[in-house]
Amino acid sequence: MIxxxxxxxxxxxxxxxxxxxxxxxxxxxxxxxxxxxxxxxxGYEWVLSALIxxxxxxxxxxxxxxxxxxTGRVVQAYPSPQGMIPDHNAHxxxxxxxxxxxxxxxxYYRDFNRLSRRDSVKASAPPKxxxxxxxxxxxxx
Amino acid sequence: MAHEHVAVNxxxxxxxxxxxxxxxxxxxxxxxxxxxxxxxxxxxVLHAALRRLETEFADEIEKVVAVGDWARYGMxxxxxxxxxxxRLIVLRQRERPFSLYLQIAxxxxxxxxxxxxxxxxxxATLEEWQAGAESTRQRRVPDAAGIPLLAxxx
Numbered sequence: 001m002i003x004x005x006x007x008x009x010x011x012x013x014x015x016x017x018x019x020x021x022x023x024x025x026x027x028x029x030x031x032x033x034x035x036x037x038x039x040x041x042x043g044y045e046w047v048l049s050a051l052i053x054x055x056x057x058x059x060x061x062x063x064x065x066x067x068x069x070x071t072g073r074v075v076q077a078y079p080s081p082q083g084m085i086p087d088h089n090a091h092x093x094x095x096x097x098x099x100x101x102x103x104x105x106x107x108y109y110r111d112f113n114r115l116s117r118r119d120s121v122k123a124s125a126p127p128k129x130x131x132x133x134x135x136x137x138x139x140x141x
Numbered sequence: 142m143a144h145e146h147v148a149v150n151x152x153x154x155x156x157x158x159x160x161x162x163x164x165x166x167x168x169x170x171x172x173x174x175x176x177x178x179x180x181x182x183x184x185x186v187l188h189a190a191l192r193r194l195e196t197e198f199a200d201e202i203e204k205v206v207a208v209g210d211w212a213r214y215g216m217x218x219x220x221x222x223x224x225x226x227x228r229l230i231v232l233r234q235r236e237r238p239f240s241l242y243l244q245i246a247x248x249x250x251x252x253x254x255x256x257x258x259x260x261x262x263x264x265a266t267l268e269e270w271q272a273g274a275e276s277t278r279q280r281r282v283p284d285a286a287g288i289p290l291l292a293x294x295x
Contacts, residue, residue, distance in 0.1 A: 092225075110247075113250070
């Protein structure tokens with residue numbers, strides 16, 4: 001087995017995104033539109049993940065953790081630039097995370113905004129905890 | 142594509158549908174102390190998007206329907222923007238090109254300022270909609286067809 005150099009996390013997601021996009025194109029040309037949609041969607045999500053990783057955050061579902069809020073309440077969430085993302089669903093969390101991290105003046109944000117309007121796939125997820133309106137939380141020691 | 146010049150009923154807000162949609166989340170929000178302002182915020186943005194659809198795409202749209210769990214069962218508004226808030230836009234034409242999807246995304250939703258809600262949509266042709274509606278009737282689950290928000294009424 002040939003050992004490989006470690007790959008940067010953001011590049012890993014970006015390459016995965018390109019790989020899924022290539023698969024989507026091939027499936028589309030072969031007449032498998034449903035498979036093309038599946039891989040195109042995953043290509044889209046992996047590109048979102050690349051930016052999340054590039055900004056130094058773990059890509060959901062990684063990073064799900066327990067937080068103690070300033071009020072003393074303990075919740076589970078993804079720590080994010082705007083406090084926290086309390087939904088464990090990785091699909092929606094990546095979209096929300098990207099929206100918080102993206103540069104809205106860049107042209108890619110327009111493409112993201114267009115595509116995020118497509119009703120998203122809902123993966124099976126544990127029951128949601130209703131988010132509270134507390135200020136950004138601090139990780140528990 | 143040629144269009145026949147046929148008088149059609151105008152596309153209007155479906156007041157009964159809006160009222161029903163307002164009533165849906167009440168049971169899911171009994172423990173939500175911020176229900177009223179969140180509800181107002183949701184419908185403020187909803188109406189803004191519906192106005193844009195009426196203004197920009199009246200010729201293309203047959204109706205707009207709230208679909209999914211938020212329309213069928215209601216939702217705890219504290220779960221926004223993570224719960225799906227989806228509208229089905231039923232087109233008058235026989236195809237639903239991706240270019241139209243992009244136009245609607247750009248001209249209706251792009252600067253809606255709904256980061257706290259995240260409205261999403263999908264397109265359907267009238268034929269697809271009618272097949273789906275018939276299916277819900279046969280399965281005796283009319284609620285699954287959704288709640289009308291914009292419709293062509295006389």
